[in-house]
Amino acid sequence: MDPKVLWATLAANFTLANLILKGAYVLCIALVFEFIAWWAGRRIEKMTAPLITADAEREHNWRIRRRTILRQSPKIISRTLCYTIAAILIFDVFGVPVLPLSLAIGAVIALFGAALLPILRDIMQGYALLADDALAVGDVVEIDNHQGTVEKFTLRGVWLRDSAGRAHLLSNRHVSNLVVHQRRVDTSRNKPAAEFDAPAPAAPPRPPAPNRPPARPAK
Numbered sequence: 001m002d003p004k005v006l007w008a009t010l011a012a013n014f015t016l017a018n019l020i021l022k023g024a025y026v027l028c029i030a031l032v033f034e035f036i037a038w039w040a041g042r043r044i045e046k047m048t049a050p051l052i053t054a055d056a057e058r059e060h061n062w063r064i065r066r067r068t069i070l071r072q073s074p075k076i077i078s079r080t081l082c083y084t085i086a087a088i089l090i091f092d093v094f095g096v097p098v099l100p101l102s103l104a105i106g107a108v109i110a111l112f113g114a115a116l117l118p119i120l121r122d123i124m125q126g127y128a129l130l131a132d133d134a135l136a137v138g139d140v141v142e143i144d145n146h147q148g149t150v151e152k153f154t155l156r157g158v159w160l161r162d163s164a165g166r167a168h169l170l171s172n173r174h175v176s177n178l179v180v181h182q183r184r185v186d187t188s189r190n191k192p193a194a195e196f197d198a199p200a201p202a203a204p205p206r207p208p209a210p211n212r213p214p215a216r217p218a219k
Contacts, residue, residue: 037082122155137153140181141180143175147181
């Protein structure tokens with residue numbers, strides 16, 4: 001589109017009456033899509049709730065990290081999608097041609113999506129591994145003939161340390177044959193209740209005070 005035509009269209013729309021009316025439209029669009037984003041977040045919370053309890057035996061820090069990723073990652077995607085659609089509609093309110101803008105945004109997304117396809121596959125596979133609680137930091141595993149202890153696990157990949165001290169970095173998209181030899185659990189949760197609930201030892205009884213002779217009356 002010719003920049004001069006675009007500038008003339010924008011100038012014609014920026015009058016006081018139009019600004020007030022368009023401001024009301026923008027406010028309505030923002031409220032509607034904010035409500036949609038909130039509703040989507042609530043649905044994501046309910047959908048991920050059955051996955052949250054799968055790590056009950058894991059260590060506290062890992063449980064917090066895993067649950068945060070499982071909840072927040074879909075929320076970020078849904079909010080980004082909602083805000084992108086809302087921004088396109090707001091541009092349409094101010095007279096900006098939506099079709100060329102939508103095509104441009106779609107082309108950029110397709111271009112970056114094709115270039116970042118391996119990374120997206122890593123992220124999707126990493127999220128699936130987290131959802132299944134397949135492995136965690138400290139687990140002794142074997143992945144495609146690479147055996148060792150998991151030192152780091154993110155949505156991008158897994159870091160293994162073998163018995164010889166060598167580090168193996170594996171992309172999540174290559175994690176296909178996974179064998180867990182030993183899972184790392186929170187050992188403090190397995191201690192008998194007596195270690196936590198045993199009453200404190202009672203203090204020894206104080207010896208009785210010695211009997212003093214009565215005071216003699218003064219002469």
